[in-house]
Amino acid sequence: VPHTIDSYLRALAHELDMSPLAKRRVVRELRQHLIDASADIGEQAAFEALGSPEVVAARFAAEARPRRRRYALVAALLAGAAAAVVTAVVLTHGSSTPAVTAIPSVRLALSEERNGHYSSAHRWIVRALSEHTSDWRLWLIRSRIGNEAGDIASPRQNLPLLVHGARPGSDLEYGTCGRQVPRHVAPREVVLELMPLQPRVLVLHAAVVRGCDVADVVSHA
Amino acid sequence: VRRRSNGSFNLPEGTLYPALHRLERSGYLRSRSGLVQGRRRRVYSLTRAGRKALVEQAHAWRQFAEALNVVIEGT
Numbered sequence: 536v537p538h539t540i541d542s543y544l545r546a547l548a549h550e551l552d553m554s555p556l557a558k559r560r561v562v563r564e565l566r567q568h569l570i571d572a573s574a575d576i577g578e579q580a581a582f583e584a585l586g587s588p589e590v591v592a593a594r595f596a597a598e599a600r601p602r603r604r605r606y607a608l609v610a611a612l613l614a615g616a617a618a619a620v621v622t623a624v625v626l627t628h629g630s631s632t633p634a635v636t637a638i639p640s641v642r643l644a645l646s647e648e649r650n651g652h653y654s655s656a657h658r659w660i661v662r663a664l665s666e667h668t669s670d671w672r673l674w675l676i677r678s679r680i681g682n683e684a685g686d687i688a689s690p691r692q693n694l695p696l697l698v699h700g701a702r703p704g705s706d707l708e709y710g711t712c713g714r715q716v717p718r719h720v721a722p723r724e725v726v727l728e729l730m731p732l733q734p735r736v737l738v739l740h741a742a743v744v745r746g747c748d749v750a751d752v753v754s755h756a
Numbered sequence: 757v758r759r760r761s762n763g764s765f766n767l768p769e770g771t772l773y774p775a776l777h778r779l780e781r782s783g784y785l786r787s788r789s790g791l792v793q794g795r796r797r798r799v800y801s802l803t804r805a806g807r808k809a810l811v812e813q814a815h816a817w818r819q820f821a822e823a824l825n826v827v828i829e830g831t
Contacts, residue, residue, distance in 0.1 A: 557777075564773060564798050571795070572769075586770030598774040 540569045543582055550592035553599065561595065635672045638663050644676065653684035776800055784809055 572581035644659035784806030
């Protein structure tokens with residue numbers, strides 16, 4: 536654990552993976568930050584508020600990472616976020632709906648998904664959907680499985696059906712999915728900027744605002 | 757951000773600088789080094805592109821909030 540600003544910055548400089556010029560600028564900037572913060576709250580508290588040198592360096596590395604990889608992360612989080620909001624809707628409005636696990640093929644799909652056998656899971660969920668086409672929960676599971684298998688187009692393909700099943704005729708369906716949302720309002724910067732704070736909410740932002748164009752957040756990277 | 761959100765967004769300080777640097781690389785911010793109250797500081801400001809992006813993102817955020825209300829309220 537660094538005890539002084541100099542030792543903190545030495546450790547940070549060692550961890551940072553960037554050009555010497557960029558590194559000098561970061562170190563200079565954070566030195567000023569730490570001097571100011573130390574005067575206000577003390578050195579150790581300033582270190583803690585900033586984060587360890589390893590963590591700060593990792594955040595710089597993450598920001599410098601190729602965008603495609605970052606958006607792959609967004610895509611992966613989309614499935615989780617969609618699951619979160621749909622779960623919330625279920626809890627709020629659909630407590631009397633029978634559990635999807637009552638459907639044998641869904642149970643098999645979920646089991647295969649848990650074991651990482653995504654192609655088999657996909658086959659079972661498709662079979663379940665052939666019998667329960669209007670059950671939006673199954674579209675969600677299909678979307679999630681597709682996403683886990685690396686199919687980033689899956690949320691885009693399935694979300695309209697999911698929204699329609701969850702809230703047929705709702706403003707949500709016609710307000711966001713029923714019309715073209717101008718591409719220039721892609722909220723990708725907001726998503727990436729604030730994702731560390733509220734990942735689920737902000738990825739949901741992308742999902743709801745973009746409606747049918749969820750995958751555009753990824754493909755426009 | 758923490759103050760303006762009444763503490764709801766407690767952005768870790770270590771995330772701020774990487775984000776600022778990225779936004780600068782993307783052309784949304786510019787920065788200059790200068791003396792402020794006798795101390796050397798780097799001052800960031802929005803570029804024209806940054807201002808435009810801010811307006812767009814604020815608009816997108818309002819759309820999101822409205823859509824989320826529809827999900828929660830079911831109207």
